[in-house]
Amino acid sequence: MTDRIIDFIGDVHGCGQTLGRLLRKLGYQFEQGAYRHSERRVVFIGDLFDRGPRVRLATQIARAMVEADQATWVLGNHELDVMSLVLIEGGQPIRPATQHALKLARATFSDFDPAELLSLCEWLRDCPLFMDQPEWRAVHACWDQHAIDWVRQRFNGASPGTSFSQIYRDEALKKSVARLVRGPSLPLPQGRYIQSSDGVSRKRFRVAFWIDDPNTLGDLVFQPDPLPEDLSEYPVDQDQHSSLPYYAPHLPPVFFGHYWRRGTPEPVASNLVCLDYCAVLREKLVCYSHQPGENLDACHFSWIESVSEWR
Numbered sequence: 001m002t003d004r005i006i007d008f009i010g011d012v013h014g015c016g017q018t019l020g021r022l023l024r025k026l027g028y029q030f031e032q033g034a035y036r037h038s039e040r041r042v043v044f045i046g047d048l049f050d051r052g053p054r055v056r057l058a059t060q061i062a063r064a065m066v067e068a069d070q071a072t073w074v075l076g077n078h079e080l081d082v083m084s085l086v087l088i089e090g091g092q093p094i095r096p097a098t099q100h101a102l103k104l105a106r107a108t109f110s111d112f113d114p115a116e117l118l119s120l121c122e123w124l125r126d127c128p129l130f131m132d133q134p135e136w137r138a139v140h141a142c143w144d145q146h147a148i149d150w151v152r153q154r155f156n157g158a159s160p161g162t163s164f165s166q167i168y169r170d171e172a173l174k175k176s177v178a179r180l181v182r183g184p185s186l187p188l189p190q191g192r193y194i195q196s197s198d199g200v201s202r203k204r205f206r207v208a209f210w211i212d213d214p215n216t217l218g219d220l221v222f223q224p225d226p227l228p229e230d231l232s233e234y235p236v237d238q239d240q241h242s243s244l245p246y247y248a249p250h251l252p253p254v255f256f257g258h259y260w261r262r263g264t265p266e267p268v269a270s271n272l273v274c275l276d277y278c279a280v281l282r283e284k285l286v287c288y289s290h291q292p293g294e295n296l297d298a299c300h301f302s303w304i305e306s307v308s309e310w311r
């Protein structure tokens with residue numbers, strides 16, 4: 001795998017038509033049922049499911065590429081959430097379908113017939129939660145070595161396989177998986193909350209996992225909604241800080257998604273690339289084309305404006 005250029009593609013969220021356009025822009029050709037390229041391969045960084053208008057198309061493209069050995073599909077939180085609602089074990093769904101869970105998964109459920117979605121979810125059991133190559137790494141939200149080691153040991157590898165339901169039965173495993181697919185967050189001080197742009201009020205905020213010595217909460221925040229100004233200057237509690245993972249700059253580059261970035265894509269640190277640029281909010285579906293061994297550079301990003309997905 002290491003001699004090929006790797007195209008890491010961020011959160012597709014049902015923008016299936018935009019995904020096809022991005023692959024063609026990168027030089028992939030649709031032949032024998034899958035997009036293919038002789039010198040490149042794709043790593044989908046997760047969250048192909050939910051929210052957008054063409055979830056089924058997006059997943060058909062990705063699955064066909066995986067089956068043709070042209071891509072790897074790294075699982076995101078939205079894949080895991082749908083799988084846990086759809087997969088049956090011991091005669092019951094793994095996770096009960098709450099109103100909130102059904103609302104998040106609505107675009108996926110409405111685009112598939114139930115048997116087809118079940119079969120896709122069964123197939124996804126064998127997709128990995130992370131990729132750990134000598135020269136690069138990929139995960140949906142956060143590389144936390146402790147969580148990676150824990151998951152690898154419990155799954156005997158990177159894919160849940162027949163152990164999928166254990167994620168919802170084993171608290172330590174659940175926490176580790178959540179760390180990989182949702183990333184770390186911190187609680188706001190007592191009684192405070194953030195009214196975020198999606199209409200939800202939150203008592204926690206998402207934080208970066210590569211800040212060595214933060215002084216204030218503002219040094220750590222990594223999400224679209226800023227902290228209120230007074231909280232931004234709030235000192236970091238050292239106990240809280242020591243609970244967070246830290247990814248050091250000498251480690252291999254990590255490619256991830258999940259964080260709803262905006263603007264012109266660029267690496268977030270010398271060895272970290274976030275690929276989620278809000279395709280499903282009519283922004284960009286973003287790719288980083290990595291030649292293993294080379295330094296990261298903003299010139300290796302490419303993207304498609306996703307607005308035509310709705311025309």
Ligand SMILES: [Mn+2]
Pocket residue numbers: 047076077078140181257258
């Ligand atoms: Mn996500």
